[in-house]
Amino acid sequence: MGKVSTFSPAQQAENTSSKIVVALERLSEAFRVLLWQEATQYGLSPIQIQVLTFLxxxxxxxxxxxxxxxxxxxxxxxxxxxxxSLEQKNYLVRKPSETDTRSHSLHLLKEGRAIAKKVEHFAAPLQDAVATSPLKExxxxxxxxxxxxxxxNQEEVITHQPMCFNCQHYTEKKGNYCTLLKISLKQANLRVDCPSFETRED
Incomplete structure (x- = not known):
């Protein structure tokens, strides 16, 4: 007999990990809904909003x-x-790299920056919901x-993640500890996306 599907209500009733996976799916659906609502309002695609926010x-x-x-x-x-598409909307331009003529960096134009500042808050309802829990939780x-x-990430389901657990500066010898900042990291201080990230050398 094959493995029972996580999405079977009968499986969920007996299996906590299945319920967690389905709960994560619900959250991903909420993220998609919020992103699509924002995209529709401004005539953009979801990935265009994410690109603008990143830039x-x-x-x-x-x-x-x-x-x-x-x-x-x-x-x-x-x-x-x-x-x-964002170039055609005059939201951004490509500029040749000063060090590598084959590479281009992306730069927001005035209108692109203005629209990015409007759409970047699409996930606010999710953040507000999370913020209702105590900081320790x-x-x-x-x-x-x-x-x-x-x-x-280790199983290569998703690509490179610039987070504490992957970082050269992270160690568990003293609990969660950053050797670059020379500080112990409480759970709430862990970083999903760190500007000082360096890939761990195996």
Whole structure:
């Protein structure tokens, strides 16, 4: 007999991990709904909103098609299509790299920056819901979610994740500890996306 589906109500009734997976699916649906609502309002696709938001906050060296494809776990072709559409809307421009003529960085134009600032808050209802829990509980949840993300990353289900558990500076010898910042990290201090991240050397 094959493995019982996680999405079978009978399986969920007897299996806690199945219920957790379905709960995560519900949350991903909420994220998609919020993203689509924002996209429809501004005549954009969901990935275009995510690209605009990324470009608003990340440094120039990461504002490339390659970095975006890695970050969003999508193909370069998919990201390139989104970027081309945003170029046509006069929301961004490509600029040749000063160090590599084959590479281009992406830069928001005035209208692109303005629209990015409007759409970047699409996930606010989710954040507001999470914020109703005490900070300690949020830290526990963050730790558990990051452990799950780390495991899926190790199994190559999702691409490279610039998070504490993957970082050269992270160690568990003193609990959660950052050797770069030289501080112990409480669960709530763990970072999903760290600007000081360096890939761990195996």
């Amino acid at each position: 608003l906050h990340y440094p120039e060296e990461k504002r490339t098609v390659t970095s975006l494809a890695l970050y969003f776990n999508m193909t370069k072709a998919t990201i390139s299509d989104a970027v081309k 949020q830290g526990v949840l963050l730790d558990q979610l990051m452990q799950l993300i780390y495991q899926l």
